[in-house]
Amino acid sequence: QCPGMATIEMQACAAEQRNQSLKALKQKLPTPDLAQWEAITSKVCKQAFTPYKNGSIYSQLVVGCTDQFNRSSLDQFKPLGD
Secondary structure, three states: OOOOOOHHHHHHHHHHHHHHHHHHHHOOOOHHHHHHHHHHHHHHHHHHOHHHOOOOOHHHHHHHHHHHHHHHHHHOOOOOOO
16 A cells, blocks of 8 residues: 555555556566556556546556556466465
């Protein structure tokens, strides 16, 4: 979780979390697949938060959404029973 309360702190923290999950996915997916994954998750997340597009929180919502998709995907690589 992100400790900061200011929008800029929360955005930086969300970006760091997304970068961590993306780095982990780079270890699991071939580069072309990862590029496609990044493109589609970004597109889906942007579409999901279109109502907030003009707000200051929009980029944080999109970054958080892509991080959630990344982490959900990483869960699929865990062995059964973990």
